[in-house]
Amino acid sequence: xxxxADITLWILISITVYVxxxxxxxxxxxxxxxxxxxxxxxxxxxxxxLSAGFLHGDWWHLLxxxxxxYIFFIALSHVLxxxxxxxIYFGSMLFGNLLALYIHRNHGDYSAIGASxxxxxxxxxxxxxxxxxxxxIFFMPYQIPAWAFGLLYxxxxxxxxxxxNGNIGHEAHLGGALGGMxxxxxxxxxxxxxxxxxxxxxxxxxxxxxxxxxxxxxxLFVPHYGGIFSPTQKEVPPKNYDGLDDExxxxxxxxxxxxxxxxNLSKQEKKKLExxxxxxER
Numbered sequence: 001x002x003x004x005a006d007i008t009l010w011i012l013i014s015i016t017v018y019v020x021x022x023x024x025x026x027x028x029x030x031x032x033x034x035x036x037x038x039x040x041x042x043x044x045x046x047x048x049x050l051s052a053g054f055l056h057g058d059w060w061h062l063l064x065x066x067x068x069x070y071i072f073f074i075a076l077s078h079v080l081x082x083x084x085x086x087x088i089y090f091g092s093m094l095f096g097n098l099l100a101l102y103i104h105r106n107h108g109d110y111s112a113i114g115a116s117x118x119x120x121x122x123x124x125x126x127x128x129x130x131x132x133x134x135x136x137i138f139f140m141p142y143q144i145p146a147w148a149f150g151l152l153y154x155x156x157x158x159x160x161x162x163x164x165n166g167n168i169g170h171e172a173h174l175g176g177a178l179g180g181m182x183x184x185x186x187x188x189x190x191x192x193x194x195x196x197x198x199x200x201x202x203x204x205x206x207x208x209x210x211x212x213x214x215x216x217x218x219x220l221f222v223p224h225y226g227g228i229f230s231p232t233q234k235e236v237p238p239k240n241y242d243g244l245d246d247e248x249x250x251x252x253x254x255x256x257x258x259x260x261x262x263x264n265l266s267k268q269e270k271k272k273l274e275x276x277x278x279x280x281e282r
Contacts, residue, residue: 005077008086013066016115019054020062023113030055030113035097038108042268049101053093055113065115072122079129080188085122088183092121095179096172103161103171103213108268117172121180124150124202128184128191131198147198153177154202158209178206242272250276 023030035052039045056062069089076085096117104110126133127146134143144152154177160170181203185192192199244252253273 002077002082005073005082005085008082009070009073009077012086012089013070016054016056016066017062019051020056023055024058035100035112037101037104037110038268040101041105042108049094049097050090052097052113053090053115053118056115057113061114065119068119069115069122072119072126075126076122076129080125080184084184084187087187088121088125088180089118091183092124092176092179093118093172095182096120096169096174096176099175099178099210100169100171108270112169112172114169114172116169117176117179120153120173120176121183124177124180125184127202128181128195128199129188131195147202150177150198150202151205154206158205161209174206174209178203246276 019033023033033048033051034055035048036045040048056065073085073089076088080088093115094117097112100110100112127150131145131147131150133146135146135149136143137149154174157170157174157177160168161174181199185199249272253269253276256269
C-alpha cells in the first residue's frame with residue numbers, strides 16, 4: 001500500500017477510536033455528536049450527519065467497523081487515489097445518514113451511531129471495481145463472489161429496514177452502499193462500462209425499494225419508530241409551535257396526537273405539550 005494511503009488510513013482509524021472512546025466515557029459528549037433526527041431537523045445541527053460516524057456503541061462495534069475499513073481501504077488504495085477513497089468514505093457516510101434521516105424524518109427520537117455507512121461505501125466501491133473477486137464472510141470458512149455478497153447485503157438491508165428488528169442502522173448501510181457505488185462511478189466512469197451487469201444486478205432491488213418508500217410507503221408498511229406504519233395512519237412532519245399562543249399551540253398538538261399518536265410526536269413537540277399541560281394545571 002502507498003505510504004500516504006497507509007498514513008491516512010491510520011490517522012482515520014485513530015481519530016475514530018479516540019472519538020468513540022470519548023463517547024464511551026462521557027454521555028454528554030456522546031449525545032452531542034450522535035445522529036438524532038430532532039437535533040438535525042429542528043436544532044439545525046447538521047454536523048451530526050458526519051460526527052455520528054466517529055461514534056460507536058461498544059468496542060466490538062468499533063473493532064468490526066475498523067477491521068472492515070482497514071481491509072477494503074487497503075484494497076482500494078491499489079487502484080484509487082487517496083483523495084478518491086476519502087471522498088467515497090465520507091460521501092457514503094453522508095448518503096447513509098441522509099437516507100436514515102428521510103425514512104425517520106417524523107421519528108424525532110430516532111438516533112444512530114457508527115461508521116457503517118462509510119465502511120459500506122468503501123466495500124461497495126470495491127465491489128464495483130472487482131465484482132468477480134472473492135470475499136470472505138467473517139467467521140465463515142468459504143468465499144463468495146463480490147457481486148453475490150453485494151446483492152445479498154442489499155437484500156438483507158432492505159429486509160432490515162422493513163422489519164426494524166435489532167439495533168442495526170440498515171438505512172445507513174443501504175444508503176452508504178449506494179453512495180459508494182455512485183461516487184466511484186462518478187470518479188472512475190470506466191467502472192460502469194466494464195462492470196455494468198453486476199452493478200445493475202446489485203442496484204436494481206435497492207432502487208425499486210427506495211422508489212416504493214418514496215411513492216408508495218403504504219405498500220411496504222414502512223415502520224414508524226416505535227410502531228408500524230399502516231395505510232390509515234397519516235404522517236405529519238414536525239412543527240415549531242413557539243410562534244403560536246398557548247391555546248392555539250395546545251389545540252394543534254392535541255389534534256396531531258389524534259392523527260398520529262403521542263409516540264410519534266417529535267421530542268420537541270412532546271416537550272412543548274408537557275409545558276403547556278403544566279401551565280393549564282396551574
